Amino acid sequence: MLYKEIHIGKFIKERVLELEMSMERVCSFLKKEEEAVEKIYESKSIDTDLLLRCSKLLEYDFFRIYSSHLILYSPPSAVDKNKNPKSDKIPYFRKNIYTQEIKDFIIEKIQSGEMTHSEIIQEYSIPKSTLHRWLQKI
Known part of the structure; x- marks a missing residue:
């Protein structure tokens, strides 16, 4: 997808x-x-x-x-977290929770040869250790 x-x-x-x-x-x-x-x-x-x-x-x-x-596509936050405190009025979610669909999407890109490990890390800002952990579970 x-x-x-x-x-x-x-x-x-x-x-x-x-x-x-x-x-x-x-x-x-x-x-x-x-x-x-x-x-x-x-x-x-x-x-x-x-x-x-x-x-x-x-x-x-x-x-x-x-x-x-x-x-996958939003840029990393450049906001100083101390200047922008979280409000209790709206829910906040951690961005680094990857769904199985995301993992499958990324792994498919690597397995098909469409992208390399380093391209995935750079394009989607996925930590190297996280990517390697996913690939070890295949």
């Missing part, structure tokens, strides 16, 4: 097809007409409330696609 370019509508449609879910069921759960559901399938991005409902209906965490993108 390529996390750099995300077209969420295609992922939703693919999941509906995987589950062989009827259009009537999708329309009923989302409370949308068939034309609106087709527009969702064609949309590169959708409202988060709608994405949450799609995630529940299709039993798939579509938000994880965006989280994976952040892990």
Whole structure:
């Protein structure tokens, strides 16, 4: 799976097809007409409330696609952590938690010869020891 370019509508449609879910069921759960559901399938991005409902209906965490993108493609933080204290009003998550999908994506890049170890480390800011630990478990 390529996390750099995300077209969420295609992922939703693919999941509906995987589950062989009827259009009537999708329309009923989302409370949308068939034309609106087709527009969702064609949309590169959708409202988060709608994405949450799609995630529940299709039993798939579509938000994880965006989280994976952040892990792989966001630049390292240059913010001084002492100047920007964490607020209790919004939840904070550690960036360095890699999902199995991320690990598989990275390992596939290496195994296919698409990227070298050093290119992975440089491109995605994954620590060398972490990458080697993943590769030892193969």
